[in-house]
Amino acid sequence: MTIFNKYLMTLVLAASMVNIFLAFFKQNSLEIYFVVNILSYLIITLLYVYINPRARAALNAISAILFGGFMVIVIIKVLEIIY
Amino acid sequence: MLLIFQEEKLRTRNPYRALGFGFCLAGAIFAPVSYFIVSSVPLTAIGLSAIMIGLTAIALASSRPALSPESCEVMLRTGMENMSALIEELGLRSKAIYLPSSMREGKAQAVIPLVDNGNLTQVKGKIPGRLIVRYGSNPEDMAIAVSTPGSINIGMLESRPGPTASEIEAAASYVLSGLLDLADSVTVNLSNGRVNAEVNGSRIRYEDIWFYRCLGSPLASIIAAISSEALEKPVRILEEKQERGKSRVVIEVLS
Numbered sequence: 539m540t541i542f543n544k545y546l547m548t549l550v551l552a553a554s555m556v557n558i559f560l561a562f563f564k565q566n567s568l569e570i571y572f573v574v575n576i577l578s579y580l581i582i583t584l585l586y587v588y589i590n591p592r593a594r595a596a597l598n599a600i601s602a603i604l605f606g607g608f609m610v611i612v613i614i615k616v617l618e619i620i621y
Numbered sequence: 622m623l624l625i626f627q628e629e630k631l632r633t634r635n636p637y638r639a640l641g642f643g644f645c646l647a648g649a650i651f652a653p654v655s656y657f658i659v660s661s662v663p664l665t666a667i668g669l670s671a672i673m674i675g676l677t678a679i680a681l682a683s684s685r686p687a688l689s690p691e692s693c694e695v696m697l698r699t700g701m702e703n704m705s706a707l708i709e710e711l712g713l714r715s716k717a718i719y720l721p722s723s724m725r726e727g728k729a730q731a732v733i734p735l736v737d738n739g740n741l742t743q744v745k746g747k748i749p750g751r752l753i754v755r756y757g758s759n760p761e762d763m764a765i766a767v768s769t770p771g772s773i774n775i776g777m778l779e780s781r782p783g784p785t786a787s788e789i790e791a792a793a794s795y796v797l798s799g800l801l802d803l804a805d806s807v808t809v810n811l812s813n814g815r816v817n818a819e820v821n822g823s824r825i826r827y828e829d830i831w832f833y834r835c836l837g838s839p840l841a842s843i844i845a846a847i848s849s850e851a852l853e854k855p856v857r858i859l860e861e862k863q864e865r866g867k868s869r870v871v872i873e874v875l876s
Contacts, residue, residue, distance in 0.1 A: 561663035571666035588799030596680035
């Protein structure tokens with residue numbers, strides 16, 4: 539199995555596990571699903587250090603966008619707590 | 622026009638692109654339907670995950686070369702056959718010595734001694750950047766200098782690896798697993814002036830041919846070139862074995 543296939547398989551498995559786990563515990567907040575999915579994505583992407591530089595650059599761009607989404611949710615939640 | 626058509630054909634043949642668009646489309650339809658019609662948050666999350674994975678697959682597709690594996694194989698075979706013909710015609714039976722870039726005017730290469738069992742401890746200092754080179758003081762210390770798959774890959778490393786086993790292992794894993802996708806993993810040990818490497822899930826089989834006996838298989842060549850560059854010393858492939866999906870490479874560090 540090539541490194542790209544392994545990486546995609548890991549992402550699919552992690553996303554499935556996260557969603558099944560949260561659904562099992564009757565989690566009903568879309569923000570929680572989104573944040574946990576982004577965290578698992580970022581961790582797995584960081585673990586695949588040997589992916590070639592061109593793919594790494596493209597994945598970094600996607601990670602940056604997802605991290606932006608994650609930060610937006612965190613800021614909204616913090617503002618909700620403060621005000 | 623023909624080239625544009627061929628490039629477009631190759632792009633559509635890229636399985637990661639097709640997979641990515643499939644995931645994105647499925648997620649983009651599934652997420653709003655689940656949220657607004659079914660009113661199910663877990664199903665909406667599955668749709669969003671599909672979009673994330675789809676975008677990742679498209680990103681991976683863009684990093685794959687436009688050349689097909691078949692055309693790469695043709696070019697590799699051409700180079701190997703020309704090199705084999707040269708080695709066989711000259712009757713070279715000795716194993717190649719991999720030199721670091723500091724000994725070959727900034728370009729990592731291998732030298733094949735013209736005389737078998739030549740005095741290998743003589744390989745020191747800078748060797749001129751020519752095809753036929755002298756590596757020692759004796760008249761028979763002559764060799765031909767060639768580029769190998771390993772020496773080409775040294776230029777692909779982001780930085781020069783350090784002289785420890787872990788740094789050589791990291792560099793070899795980066796090239797073999799990350800860049801070339803030739804193996805699943807690499808383990809490297811340094812002991813008694815030898816570099817012992819174990820390659821798991823190798824996708825290149827060792828063949829008992831003259832070219833491999835002289836320069837080593839592409840896998841061994843890459844590990845030897847990286848070891849030579851990391852240790853800044855000439856090295857030679859001593860042994861290469863393949864058993865149960867694992868390749869074992871023993872590299873001798875000279876001088």
